[in-house]
Amino acid sequence: MTENKNSINQKWYASWFDTPFYHILYKDRDYQEAQYFMDNLTGYLNLPEEAKILDLACGKGRHSIYLNSLGYEVTGADLSENSIAEASQFENEKLHFKVHDMRDICEEKYDAIFNLFTSFGYFENDEDNLTTIKAIHNSLNETGFACIDFMNVDYVIANLVPEEIKTVEDIDFHIKRYVKDNHIFKEIAFTHEGEKYHFTEKVQALRLADFEQMMEEAGVYLLDIFGNYKLQKFYKNDSERLIMIFK
Ligand SMILES: C[S@@+](CC[C@H](N)C(=O)[O-])C[C@H]1O[C@@H](n2cnc3c(N)ncnc32)[C@H](O)[C@@H]1O
Known part of the structure; x- marks a missing residue:
């Protein structure tokens, strides 16, 4: 490793x-x-x-x-x-x-x-x-x-939804997707119990x-x-x- x-x-x-x-x-x-x-x-x-x-x-x-x-x-x-x-x-x-x-x-x-x-x-x-x-x-x-x-990277890029809000268990997840530096990014922002969170999924476009x-x-x-x-x-x-x- x-x-x-x-x-x-x-x-x-x-x-x-x-x-x-x-x-x-x-x-x-x-x-x-x-x-x-x-x-x-x-x-x-x-x-x-x-x-x-x-x-x-x-x-x-x-x-x-x-x-x-x-x-x-x-x-x-x-x-x-x-x-x-x-x-x-x-x-x-x-x-x-x-x-x-x-x-x-x-x-x-x-x-x-x-x-x-x-x-x-x-x-x-x-x-x-x-x-x-x-x-x-x-x-x-x-x-x-x-x-x-x-x-399948080519399919994903062609069908990428750049922005959406997904509400699950009363949490509004604000999702942004984009392609940068040969990676597919998904940014996920939300507030839970007064606290703000931000996470980024980043997967290589292989x-x-x-x-x-x-x-x-x-x-x-x-x-x-x-x-x-x-x-x-x-x-x-x-x-x-x-x-x-x-x-
Ligand atoms: C997209 S999820 C898929 C989980 C599962 N295969 C499924 O279909 O429900 C990716 C998974 O990879 C795991 N993961 C990420 N890096 C890893 C690593 N270096 N070794 C083992 N698992 C890892 C994460 O914890 C996560 O559970």
Whole structure:
């Protein structure tokens, strides 16, 4: 890992994702869609019944919990202590959660590692992206597959809503979105109990060519690319997602 623990704690992705406000803003995050995607992905990968899956950057575990309900042995891992604490209430014999940085190699090996819903491209340093892909590769067993489900940058930019107000649980979240320095920014400002808050999500505008280059450098093999949760073909301008399967 390139940064020490103290500097990590100051990063936007270590603070914002760990606040209750992040979970309030995204409380309607689509569980059905997550399940539909997991049905399609596990079907496509043809995972054995006893497969071990790592849900890397699992948040509160919506994919992990569903994958476990399908019978798989699942570990959900995330940097956010609060998310892991919340997810942990669903733990059972074959479902575990842990605080973990995606740049670190896991002690165990997995049949499948999933990095879902744009949980990549947060680091300041390009080297950390590469470190993450290498860590994923090194945490797979010999027959294992990995999946990164990222936004399709060209689609997102073409459909960017520059400003909106979203009211959730009586909080008015003022949201601004823009593209700058090859990053997609989302500024979130709101007042809660008289206190003003301001957070910024900042995700690198990584396109397929960027991933292809990183994967080549990391020595992983890109097997397939899909453009949505139905696992249909990827089209640069029209697909909502950029879903990459590699080993
Ligand atoms: C957009 S959320 C997606 C969460 C989950 N995959 C889902 O679909 O609900 C991104 C997640 O990445 C986690 N994250 C950010 N940086 C991380 C890191 N370095 N290592 C592990 N997780 C990280 C955040 O805490 C957050 O839960």
